[in-house]
Amino acid sequence: MISNIAFLIVAVLGIGLFVWQIRKIVRNINMGRDKEISGNVSERIKLLLLVAFGQQKMFKRPLPAVLHLFVYVGFIVINVEVIEILIDGIFGTHRVLGVLGPVYSVLMAINEVLALLVIIACVIFLARRTLTKVPRLTRGSEMRAWPKLDANVILITEIVLMFALFAFNIADQKLAQLSGHDLPGVFPVSGPLMNVFGSDVNTLQVIAGVGWWAHILGILAFMNYLPSSKHFHIITSFPNVYYTKLEPKGQFSNVESITHEIKAMLDPAYVVPPAPEGADPQKFGAKDVEDLTWKQLLDSYTCTECGRCTSVCPANITGKLLSPRKIVMDTRDRMEEKGESPLIFNPAHYNEESERVKVTEERTLLRGYVTPEELWACTTCNACVESCPVNINQLSTIIDLRRYLVLEESAAPTSLNTMFNNIENNGAPWAFSPSDRFNWADDLFVVSKN
Amino acid sequence: MSEKKQIQVPVMADLASRGETPEVLFWVGCAGAFDDRYKNVTRAFVRILEHVGTKYAVLGMEETCTGDPAKRAGNEFLFQMQAMTNIATLDGYGIKTIVTACPHCFNTIKNEYPALGGNYEVIHHSTFLQNLINEGKVKIAGGGEFKGKRITFHDSCYLGRANNIYEAPREVLAALDADLVEMKRSRANGLCCGAGGAQMWKEPEPGNKDINVERAEEAIGTGATIIASACPFCMTMMADGVKSQNKEDSVQVFDIAELIAQAEGINA
Numbered sequence: 001m002i003s004n005i006a007f008l009i010v011a012v013l014g015i016g017l018f019v020w021q022i023r024k025i026v027r028n029i030n031m032g033r034d035k036e037i038s039g040n041v042s043e044r045i046k047l048l049l050l051v052a053f054g055q056q057k058m059f060k061r062p063l064p065a066v067l068h069l070f071v072y073v074g075f076i077v078i079n080v081e082v083i084e085i086l087i088d089g090i091f092g093t094h095r096v097l098g099v100l101g102p103v104y105s106v107l108m109a110i111n112e113v114l115a116l117l118v119i120i121a122c123v124i125f126l127a128r129r130t131l132t133k134v135p136r137l138t139r140g141s142e143m144r145a146w147p148k149l150d151a152n153v154i155l156i157t158e159i160v161l162m163f164a165l166f167a168f169n170i171a172d173q174k175l176a177q178l179s180g181h182d183l184p185g186v187f188p189v190s191g192p193l194m195n196v197f198g199s200d201v202n203t204l205q206v207i208a209g210v211g212w213w214a215h216i217l218g219i220l221a222f223m224n225y226l227p228s229s230k231h232f233h234i235i236t237s238f239p240n241v242y243y244t245k246l247e248p249k250g251q252f253s254n255v256e257s258i259t260h261e262i263k264a265m266l267d268p269a270y271v272v273p274p275a276p277e278g279a280d281p282q283k284f285g286a287k288d289v290e291d292l293t294w295k296q297l298l299d300s301y302t303c304t305e306c307g308r309c310t311s312v313c314p315a316n317i318t319g320k321l322l323s324p325r326k327i328v329m330d331t332r333d334r335m336e337e338k339g340e341s342p343l344i345f346n347p348a349h350y351n352e353e354s355e356r357v358k359v360t361e362e363r364t365l366l367r368g369y370v371t372p373e374e375l376w377a378c379t380t381c382n383a384c385v386e387s388c389p390v391n392i393n394q395l396s397t398i399i400d401l402r403r404y405l406v407l408e409e410s411a412a413p414t415s416l417n418t419m420f421n422n423i424e425n426n427g428a429p430w431a432f433s434p435s436d437r438f439n440w441a442d443d444l445f446v447v448s449k450n
Numbered sequence: 451m452s453e454k455k456q457i458q459v460p461v462m463a464d465l466a467s468r469g470e471t472p473e474v475l476f477w478v479g480c481a482g483a484f485d486d487r488y489k490n491v492t493r494a495f496v497r498i499l500e501h502v503g504t505k506y507a508v509l510g511m512e513e514t515c516t517g518d519p520a521k522r523a524g525n526e527f528l529f530q531m532q533a534m535t536n537i538a539t540l541d542g543y544g545i546k547t548i549v550t551a552c553p554h555c556f557n558t559i560k561n562e563y564p565a566l567g568g569n570y571e572v573i574h575h576s577t578f579l580q581n582l583i584n585e586g587k588v589k590i591a592g593g594g595e596f597k598g599k600r601i602t603f604h605d606s607c608y609l610g611r612a613n614n615i616y617e618a619p620r621e622v623l624a625a626l627d628a629d630l631v632e633m634k635r636s637r638a639n640g641l642c643c644g645a646g647g648a649q650m651w652k653e654p655e656p657g658n659k660d661i662n663v664e665r666a667e668e669a670i671g672t673g674a675t676i677i678a679s680a681c682p683f684c685m686t687m688m689a690d691g692v693k694s695q696n697k698e699d700s701v702q703v704f705d706i707a708e709l710i711a712q713a714e715g716i717n718a
Contacts, residue, residue, distance in 0.1 A: 060639075250612025251561035255526040259566060262530050285524065314642040314665075319658030377655040380522045380647030381607035386638055402524030416523050419651040423528060427514030428480040429651055438510040440482070440489040441459040445718035446497040448455045 007089035007216075014220030021227040025301060028339035032294035033282075037243045044242050047391070052241040057389040061308075064128075067121035071158065074114035075234065080107055081165070085216050095172075098184025108185035112169070115162045116189050122155045122162075129155075136307030140316075142326035147230065147305050154231045161218045166190050168211030171197055171204045178204075230305045237390040240302040243295055244391040249382045252399055257282060285403025288364040289335045292397060299392040300332035309384035309394055315377040322377035324384035324394035330369035331397060337363070366401050375402050376413055454718050457500055461510040462543050472507040474573070475545045477559065479552035480515050481682030487689070488682045494711035495551055495575055501716045502587040506549075512539055518554040521562065523648035530566060533558075537568035551575040551707060553608035553681045554646075560613070574609060575707055576619040576680045583625045594713030596626040601709075602633055602674035604665065604688055605640035606681035619680045622706045626713055631672045641665050643691075645683035666691025670701055677703045 050056045055072065058065040084097045098104050128134045129151055138148065169190040176183035177194065178201060197207050226232045260272040275281070286292050309324040310316050316323050362368050375398055384394040405411045412420070419429045427434050465472060476499065482492040499506045517532030536559075540548075548570050550556050560572035582588045603623055609615045616637045623630055635641040644654065644661025654660055666688055669677045677692070679685045689703045704712075711717050 248557070248561050248613050250557040250608050252521060254562070254565045255530075258526050258530055262527070262534055266534060284526065312639070314644060314661045315655070315657070317641075318654075318661050318664055320655045321657075322655070373655055376652070377657075378647050379607070379642045379644060379649050379661065381642035382611040383607075383639075383642065386611050399522075399524065403526055404524075406524035407527060412523060412525070413652050415652040416648060419519060419523070419648065420525055420528055423515045423517070423520055423532060427532075428484060429515060429519050430480065430484055432480075432484045434511060434514070437478075437483045437513060438459075438461075438508075440478070440492050441457075441496075441508075441510075444457045444459065444493055444496065445454045446457055446500050447452050447716045447718050448501070449452045449715070 001092070004090060004092045010217065010220065011086065011089065014224060018223050018227075021224065024340050025227055025232075028335045029294050029297045029301065031290045031335065031339055032292050032297040033290070035293040035295060037295060040246055043246060044244070047244055048238065048242050051244075051389070051391055052238050055389070057387075057391075060387070064125075067124055070114065070117035070121040074118040077107070077111055077114050078165075081111055082216075082219060085212070089216060095184055101184075104184050105186040109188050112166075112187055112189040115165055119159055119162045122159045126152065126155045136311040140307065140310060140323050140326065141321075142323060142329050143305075143307075147329070150229050150231075151305070153225070154229060157218065157222055157225075161215060161222070164211045164214035164218060166193075166211075168208050168215060170194060171208035171211060174199070175201065175204050175208060230303065233302050233304045233390060236298060236302040240295075240298055241391045243298070245393055245396070249385055249395075253396065255284065255403070258284070283404065284407035285405070286397070286400035287366045287404045287408070289331060289338055291404070292331065292365075292400060296393070296397050296400075297331065297335055299394075299397075300328045300335065302390050303328045303332065303392060304390065305329065306389065308387040308389065309392070312383040312387045314379055314381060314383065320377040321371070322374045324398075327370055327374070327397055327401075328392060328394055331365060334365045334369050366404055370401060372405055372411065375405065378402075452715075455500075457496060459496060459510075460507040462507045462545075463510070463512065465507050466543055471544065473505040474547045474549045474578075475540070475543075476506050476508050477516075477548050477550035477552075477555050478508055478513060479550060479555045479682065481686075482551060483513070485682060485686070488685060488705075491551055491682070491685070491705040491707055494705070494717065495707040497711050497716045497718075498579070498582070498588065498707060498714070501711075501714065502582055509539065514539075516555045516558040518558040519648040519651060521558065522646065529562075533563055533566050533568065537563060537566060540568060540570065545570060547571045547573065549573045549575055549578050551680070551682070551705065553606045553612070554683070557608045557612050574613075574615060574618070574680070576609065576615060576622055579622045579706060579710055580618040583622060588625070588710060588714060590625050590627070590710070590713045594626060594715070596628045596676070596709060596713055599626075599628045599676060600631055600672070600674045601626070601628045601676045601678050602631050602669050602672045603636070603678045603680075604633070604643065604669060604684055605636055606679065606684050607640065607642050607646050609680060610640055611638060619678070619706050622710060623678055626709060628676075631674055633668050633672055635668065641668065643681075643684040643687035645687045650683050650686075660691075660694075662687035662691035663694050664691075666695060666697075670695055670697055675701055676709075677701060678706055678709060679703060680706050 055065065055069060058068055084095065087096045088094060129137050166189065169187055170193050173183055173187060173190065173194050174197060178199060197204055263270045264272055283291050289297060305325060307325050313322060313324055378398050380395060382395060422429050422431050426432060462475065478492055481488045514535060515532055516536060517529035520532065521529035548559060553574060556572055556574045559570060601623060603619055605616065642661060643665055669688065677688050679688055685703055685705060692698050692701050692703060
């Protein structure tokens, strides 16, 4: 009875704390500008099934894709067990889902195989990060202490959780055998290990209890760790993929306020629609997180810091400062700095200046985190957008920050200002006379075949 | 029997004054009009249009920059000024269909003009050429002079990732009966030439290497003697990259339209 109450209190506290953190994150994302993203429901659902549920884009790199699939499927299936643990914990029952009979046996068997695969995958992932040091996971100015530690914390926690589950299953089976009653379920991994803890009933009861409690407490703790971690993508990738930009990648957003201005310039009779009441005059482009849209902010809460974007970025490959991943991580850090500190661990302290990326005192996303040098290195080639397994649009943020530099600060590089002047004066980005535009057609011959 | 014929490139204003409308408007683009190397691509494409008898016209001196480099550089104001000017010109002539050899012009007119009121069917010349080959209007007898030559195609970001056109230029090249080789980074995983996003008009930021050099090395590494491109920026960047490796004598950069015109024997 006491343990039931203790369990209930722990579960309520754990879930309550999680909801409290989520509310803060939602508030942070709502700092962003409104942007209506609607329509194309069937296309969006297709993307959701393929990219989020189906992990389609992960398979550009097969080895991590398969390992990640183990962890992902394992996570989904293990939730069945979590439900059972919650019911057992609250009502003092024991393996309550055993009533499902053969279905339960199949579920438990799959569960155990996946739990083993999760351990194997996590160990390989740890090795890739710490021993072989896969460059995209370990290098780059944004991969400082916290992002590296975060990844390892996640992997080690997952391994510990799986071991706790196995310990419980092993001890539980042995106890059932000793007392001579049948235990529902089939246990292909822990079954053969039934004798590893000996036959002392008291010891076995302690092990089963510790395994059971460690598993559920671990899950609750891990859940509350998510909002502080890149692991939060297990929640946000689904809405993020659903709200993917469906227009062609080459189609950049349109700044509507400028359209009104130009129409009014060209046609004096044009009436500019009034701005919504009480709205602040909108900046051109983005200087800080509140100038970005909620989707761009959701993007940064979805980033898994996997570095696939940066590893395919032509600027980054050739040693320039730009790292699309850094822009996304900077956006998240700035959001947490500016919004309410949403996290219980508050671990976002990887802001110490790197040697190459010098930031200014001005605490805004632009210049405080992202320098113009990074932004001007972008070729807008969309390789980052193409590579992202959770459909983040790094490029839209880069362009909005560039727009602020150009439209609000007139801070484009000199040679780009020359290009702007050429377009304005000559109708071409190069300094050629418009009257020479048709010279290519002089003395043009074709061989005609009769 | 073949003979040399001079071409009077039809200009839209003249056609309109005669009350005629072309099937397609050929949007030449600033590179196509001013870049000495790329003018050859413009001429090659016009030769193909003449050869197959497409009724086309150009804007001539009425054409102006689409605003692409301004938009990518963040100058939305200048972009929209250009766009609205161009839309007024195009709509004034009642243009419905536009073909262009420049993926940047193609992307901007096709994707970004509609929000500002400009709605046209826009075709990139790779798709246009592919259709001509499929329809049998261009038939390269025996593959022409490129038969068996090792050619690699460099994807333009604004054709490929930006608009999902990967196969059209490859099918055009396939008509040459050449030995097509792919670079490791191709199609959706292609590597930028380094000129997009208005980089064409500025020095690269400090780094270890220029992007076009990295890409040219990869192209040369395939053993190809011809790098085929379908974009004026890519052509300039790849040619410069090849030169930086002192390979300009053994590796040449051609636009797919040039290759077709050459193989078809209509170059004068």
